[in-house]
Amino acid sequence: MSFSIVVDHVSFGRPDGTMVLDGLDAAFPAGRTGLIGANGSGKSTLLKVIAGELTPASGSVSVTGEVGYLPQNVPLEGSRTVSDLLEISGKRAALHAVESGDVAEEHFTAIGDDWDVEERALAELDRLGLGHVGLDRTVATLSGGEAVMVALAAQILKRPAVLLLDEPTNNLDLDARRRLHAAVSAYPGVLVVVSHDRALLGLVDQIAELRDAAVRLYGGDLSAYEEQVAAEQEAAERTVRTAEGEVRRQRRELIEARTKLDRRGRNARKAFENKRVPKIVAGGLKMKAQVAAGKHRALHQERLAEARGRLTEAELAVRDDAEIRVELPGTAVPAGRTVLTLPLDRPERPDGSDGTPGRDGLKALDRLVVRGPERIALLGPNGSGKTTLLRGIVEHGAHVPVAYLPQRLDVLDDALSVVDNVRAVAPAAPVNDVRARLARFLFRGTRADQPVGTLSGGERFRATLAALLSADPPPQLLLLDEPTNNLDLSSVRRLSQALAAYRGALVVASHDVPFLETLGITRWLRQDRDEGLAES
Incomplete structure (x- = not known):
């Protein structure tokens, strides 16, 4: 078997000296490879090393052809445009200059053979469901899912021989996931994808498992891997x-x-x-x-x-994988108690109506009322306002203590340790109790003293969840925005088990319908960018 990516005895450590990769050897063949492993095992670090984003302390990486890389978190700086994210702004400026009569040599050099770059970019955006996104739109106005799809379009436009994707389905709605799955299936080059999306991992040719500081290849998709x-x-x-x-x-x-x-x-x-x-x-x-x-x-x-x-x-030889033990606060909410009353602004339709009759069998809402231990699923396409709605609940204030898990996990102080972040929300808790709780989230010993800024995506999720659930007073209303992002498969299972046992009120925005179905959802709401919130 010929290999397109060869990792030879690569080591990489965090600034605190913790080794993430230690003498790792790995090889990835042609085709589509799903890279899996427990949170914190080094999957994202390995992709960054292969992509050249990180320089290993020792060892080497050999890649056949140009490398494209889609990171787990796409930067959303306010000044950048979609054109910037697609990396075509320079060529577009040169094209517009030539079209306006400026025939300077540098413009032709910048354009090269890409005279149709705008048309190709717009066609790729449309293929990925982003036909409504203009090239001059600022990235800051995009939803998380839209930003991911634009970043994917940027990589496809470059036509790299090797494409690395890190949790690409995070934040994507169902339609965007289908489009991404189709793009992955049609990709002609070598592709390595880190993901916990079972449907996406069902499209790969082989599974590479990063476990115990080694990579092992299994032929076939995720189901074949699990059977083996x-x-x-x-x-x-x-x-x-x-x-x-x-x-x-x-x-x-x-x-x-x-x-x-x-x-x-x-x-x-x-x-x-x-x-x-x-x-x-x-x-x-x-x-x-x-x-x-x-x-x-x-x-x-x-x-x-x-x-x-x-x-x-x-x-x-027997696996003994550590799994998080999520113990949610035992704060039952009586069935008749009003937990939340939030007035809603219903968008006006083009015909001047306010959408009161509803659409497609959905009942339009002018306010969101949550009573007792309701379990509400919040669905809707990317950019429809689900995150805005959850933030509105936090800002408006509920009648009970609230905990909000944001999509981008930006509520912790990167400079503080995991322990200190939890103590900041529960100052009265003895430090030994804090450490015992963190151990249930797999932060044991010195791992709990690690700065949050050095954590992987999955580790950061665990730390954020531990902090939210340690707050004093404990939350009786949980707001979760895409909670399965960045989690390995075993952690998703444990999280769903814990949430299923939670007796407080729960509002979960997610595109992961199989995960939602494990939670005993009592109400299904849909947020639409043009018609507001409605209930099925």
Whole structure:
């Protein structure tokens, strides 16, 4: 098999000295590869090293052809335009100059062969569902999902031989996800994608798992990977059971041998004491028994040590993946209690009506009322205002304590440690209690003292969630904006289990319908950019 990306003994550490990649070897073949692994295992760091965004402390990376890279978080600086994000502003300026009669040589040099760059850019945006986004629109006015799709269009326009995507479906609505899936399926070059999106991972040709500082390739998509891992684990568990049985048998045989040899020694002493054999003969028998006992003891101890070694080896083959243990506050809200009353501005339609009759069977709302432990799913396309609505709830104020998990996870102080961020929202909590809570979110020991600014996307999510759920008073209304972004598959499962057991009110904005269906949703709301909020 020929490999398009070869990572040779690469090491990379954080500023605090923590090693993220330590002597890593990996190779990625042609086709589409899904790169998976636990949060904090180094997936995003590995992509950045391959892309040249980070320089490894040691080792080397070899890539066949030009590399395109879509980061997990697309910068949304206010002054940049869509044209800037597409990296075509220089060529567009040169084109417009030539069209206005300026025939300076530098304009032709800037344009090169890309005389149709604007047309290609607009066509690619339209293919990705962004036909309404103009090239001169500022990036700051885009939703998170729109920014991701524009950044993807930028990479496709460059036609790189190798394309690296880091959690590309984060923040994307269902239509945008389908379009991204189609773009991935049609991509002609080498593609490596980090994702927890099961549908996207179902489109890859192989899975590369980053685990225990090593990368292992599995042929096939995510389902094939899971079947192979399940079969390996079943075999490993059988091997452990067999090894455990062998250890018990060797331990029993060692005890039996010691008992038998001790009995022989006692018999020799009794024979001498009863004067049945001469002293010299008894001494010889005693020495012979001691030598035999030593040999037998050494033989059985060696066999026991070998059996224990096989057991240890077998146990190492069994996965024991650490998972977050989300324990939400036990703050039940009575069924009749009003948790939130939020007036809504219903947009005016082009025909002058306010949309009161609703649309497509949906009931338009002029206010959002939440009562008791309701579980509300908030759906809608990118840019429709879901995040704005959640922020409006926080700013308007609810009748109960509120916790808000924003989409961009920007509520923590990057300069402070994880512990200090949690203590900032729960100053009365003893530090040992804070550390115990953080341990349930996999921040154990010195990991809890790590600055938030050095965390991976998934680690930052865990730290933010830990801080929100440690607040004093504890939240009785949880507002979650795309909570499954950046989470590995096991953490998504644990989060859904914890939220399903939460007895407070819950409003979740998400495009991950399978995740929403695990939460016992009681109301489904849809936000539309033109017609406001409606209920099905």
